[in-house]
Every structure is written in C-alpha cells, then in structure tokens.
Amino acid sequence: MTGTGDGGSHYDALIGLGSNMGDKADNIRRAVALLSEAGDIQVVAQSRLYRTAPWGVTEQDWFVNGCIAVATELSPAALLKRCLGVEDTMKRVREQRWGPRVIDVDVLDYRGMVFDDPDLTLPHPRIRERAFVLVPLAEIAPDLEIGGHRLDHWLAQVDAREVTPMSESK
Secondary structure, eight states, rough: OOOOOOOEESEEEEEEEEEEESSHHHHHHHHHHHHTTSSEEEEEEEEOOOEEESSSOOOOOOOOEEEEEEEOOHOOOOOHHHHHHHHHTTTTOOOOTTTTOOOOOEEEEEEEOOOOOOOOOSTTGGGOOOOHHHHHHHHHHOOOOTEEEEEHHHHHHHHTTTTTEEEEEE
C-alpha cells in the first residue's frame, strides 16, 4: 500500500531527519542526497526545514528537522540499514539518548505497515508525540493515518509553537 504525498506523488516510505550540530540544514540536505545516491530510493516529496526545540534532553542546541517521502523497492529492514549507513557516513556518535547529533535518520512509516521487532518498529513508536515530526510530515503526507487517526488529530495533541519553518519554500 503506497501513500500519496504532496502533489499526488506516490510514496512507499516516510523518513524523518534531524540535526543539531554544525551546519544543520546542510546536514539534512547531505543526508537526503546520500540516501538517494544509489538510485534505489527516489525522493518524491520533501517538507520545508523547521527550526525546532530539543526534545527529550532539552539542555542542548536547537534542531533542524524535516521529512521526506520516498519511493523504493527496498524492504523495511534494508531501508533502515541504509538510514543507519547514512548516519555512520556522516559520523553520528551515539553517546546519549536524545542527545546532540550531526544527523538522525528515522523510518517513520513504510506502506502503512504495522511492524515490531528489536531493530525496527513501524510506525515509528514516538511519532504521535513529536511535533517536530508531525508538522513537516503533515506537509507531505497529510492523509497519513497513525493508530487509526489522521495526522491532524495527533497535531492537535502536541504543542507545535516551537516548530517554525526556516523558509517559506520547499
């Protein structure tokens, strides 16, 4: 089951990206380029980038977050492996849960699948409580349903005041 993103583009998966170290916006752009460079992942929609407050560990620099919709024939596990490979290539260090990171690349949804194993849970288990994911995701997949409710339902449950677009154009 593929979804329809911005402009009617069909997608297979939704991916969230975030950075709060170095040139944050450039880190996001580089991660998107690395994800698609092999040719087996095509970006079909991309949200604006948003400046966001830190979540979880709040004593750290602000983040840049965004989401992309992709078309791919990769399995969920292979897509996750590619996302983790991008993090490794960009030298992400995992010292503290929810701590500072040069890049974070998360598989948020894959063809509407509900899946839970030690390496990957779909949809992403904290998607409903994170305004920094819900706001950009609503730009590219407004009809997405998580837990039986559309994104606008979940957006109404979170405080999105500290999720502000960095630019008006996508």
